[in-house]
Amino acid sequence: MECSWKTVLLLVCASLGVQYTAIRTLRDSLSGPCQGADHCQARHHRDSRWRALCGDNWLSVESSRKHILLFATTRSGSSFTGQLLNQHPGVFYVFEPLYHVQQAFTNSSSRLRRTLDRRALLGAYRDLLLNLYTCDLHFMENYIRPEPQDHVTGSFFRRSSSHALCSPPVCLEGGDGLATGQPDEIWCPKKCGNLNLTLASMSCLSREHVAIKTVRIPEVKDLRTLTEDPRLDLKIIHLVRDPRAILASRIMAFSDQFRAWKVWNATGRQPRYVDLSQITSTCKDMAASAETGLQRPAWLRGRYLLVRYEDLASNPEVKATEIYRFAGLDMEDRVRMWIVQNTNSNVSATADWNYRYSTTRDSRATADTWRLRLGFDIVRTVQNLCNDTLALLGYRPVQSAAELRNLSHSLVEPRTFQTVTW
Numbered sequence: 001m002e003c004s005w006k007t008v009l010l011l012v013c014a015s016l017g018v019q020y021t022a023i024r025t026l027r028d029s030l031s032g033p034c035q036g037a038d039h040c041q042a043r044h045h046r047d048s049r050w051r052a053l054c055g056d057n058w059l060s061v062e063s064s065r066k067h068i069l070l071f072a073t074t075r076s077g078s079s080f081t082g083q084l085l086n087q088h089p090g091v092f093y094v095f096e097p098l099y100h101v102q103q104a105f106t107n108s109s110s111r112l113r114r115t116l117d118r119r120a121l122l123g124a125y126r127d128l129l130l131n132l133y134t135c136d137l138h139f140m141e142n143y144i145r146p147e148p149q150d151h152v153t154g155s156f157f158r159r160s161s162s163h164a165l166c167s168p169p170v171c172l173e174g175g176d177g178l179a180t181g182q183p184d185e186i187w188c189p190k191k192c193g194n195l196n197l198t199l200a201s202m203s204c205l206s207r208e209h210v211a212i213k214t215v216r217i218p219e220v221k222d223l224r225t226l227t228e229d230p231r232l233d234l235k236i237i238h239l240v241r242d243p244r245a246i247l248a249s250r251i252m253a254f255s256d257q258f259r260a261w262k263v264w265n266a267t268g269r270q271p272r273y274v275d276l277s278q279i280t281s282t283c284k285d286m287a288a289s290a291e292t293g294l295q296r297p298a299w300l301r302g303r304y305l306l307v308r309y310e311d312l313a314s315n316p317e318v319k320a321t322e323i324y325r326f327a328g329l330d331m332e333d334r335v336r337m338w339i340v341q342n343t344n345s346n347v348s349a350t351a352d353w354n355y356r357y358s359t360t361r362d363s364r365a366t367a368d369t370w371r372l373r374l375g376f377d378i379v380r381t382v383q384n385l386c387n388d389t390l391a392l393l394g395y396r397p398v399q400s401a402a403e404l405r406n407l408s409h410s411l412v413e414p415r416t417f418q419t420v421t422w
């Protein structure tokens, strides 16, 4: 027994040694071209090994390349928060690429969506994230519909949200949209034409970091294999928001889907057909992820930051600095400028931003408006469904309509979440 155990150990060591030598040799032989991003880009499509070795330097722990995931839920302020990351000139930002995966898998049939194998979908989500983090934008071609021709597509979801996808080298016309920092949905495809995914991959390789926003991953534990992947230095920014505010925002934004809630809000009577399951699972997922993070498991060490949107909205400079520090990025002047121009420090710019960028209506001024928009009966119901989530994240329940509408009474308890270091 002892002998075979030793043999196994010896074999394992020998094979690791061989692998290590092989990889070192390969890296040494590539080290010349790897020093210049341009060479890497030129070689990129001839040999896929270049991607891993040049782009990401996956064996090197010192590499400063960060892979940032803005992990959020629909209508939690993630577009705004994503734009904070998008402003950094070294960041390659992608807004909700998992949209294409979900579309391809479910093609808007809600029956299918419910019965779809959850594990398979999550696996496809993780695959896409890994490929984007290693700058293989071509991987998107598996999911984009209609299928891209010659690696070129006109259907990239919310392309305008990304500076990198609307400026050189991807788009030679893209210069001036950048100055305002306020993308709308049409200017970029109009100016830049269809998106060449080869150029997008090159742009990704030439930037120092990659940041991706998604609302489609249910729980942080679904990301565990990515946090453990040696090719990535994943930084998860978990953005949460008061579920009552999320619901109010969803009712306003998706009025067709939320017709029953509108009736409820208008009449004060709960229709029998109203669907409580969506907000319930939003609360459950949000709390489960926050609990996971607050338990500080080894696989999340240094990789998880819990951010309440309300704190960001009321104190954008301070919170943004905290987010940047956690992600390992320098707070550039351009980011500070953008904050000044897009939060309440500049009211007229806020109005402009809100108007032009319809998914982002919230800022310091509007973070509380849900309290005037939601009937007390609905609020009470959500408080019952989500009581644990509210308690965990520090959102106070209200006992009366008067308390709900009294905006000088804050519903956000001051909290510091120790989730970064342990």
Ligand SMILES: *[C@@H]1O[C@H](CO)[C@@H](O)[C@H](O)[C@H]1NC(C)=O
Binding pocket: 103, 104, 107, 145
């Ligand atoms: C979904 O399927 C329908 C018909 O089967 C098709 O017309 C539509 O383009 C598809 N949508 C996507 C996003 O693939």
Ligand SMILES: *[C@@H]1O[C@H](CO)[C@@H](O)[C@H](O)[C@H]1NC(C)=O
Binding pocket: 150, 152, 196, 197, 198, 199
């Ligand atoms: C996309 O960009 C690459 C790299 O510049 C170029 O070689 C290719 O011809 C472009 N594709 C199209 C269809 O223009």
Ligand SMILES: *[C@@H]1O[C@H](CO)[C@@H](O)[C@H](O)[C@H]1NC(C)=O
Binding pocket: 340, 341, 346, 348, 349
């Ligand atoms: C406020 O926004 C306007 C319009 O975008 C801009 O011209 C002005 O410089 C901004 N003010 C500050 C203090 O940033």
Ligand SMILES: *[C@@H]1O[C@H](CO)[C@@H](O)[C@H](O)[C@H]1NC(C)=O
Binding pocket: 248, 251, 252, 262, 265, 266, 372, 373, 374, 375
């Ligand atoms: C709910 O009703 C109030 C009036 O009672 C209205 O002001 C508000 O806009 C409505 N909210 C939604 C989300 O429709």
Ligand SMILES: *[C@@H]1O[C@H](CO)[C@@H](O)[C@H](O)[C@H]1NC(C)=O
Binding pocket: 387, 388, 391
């Ligand atoms: C939430 O409600 C459930 C069921 O009513 C109760 O058991 C639980 O203790 C409540 N949690 C908090 C934090 O109040």
Ligand SMILES: *[C@@H]1O[C@H](CO)[C@@H](O)[C@H](O)[C@H]1NC(C)=O
Binding pocket: 402, 406, 408, 409, 410
């Ligand atoms: C509103 O809330 C503030 C702060 O809690 C309180 O001092 C004030 O009395 C409240 N006003 C009303 C009308 O209840």
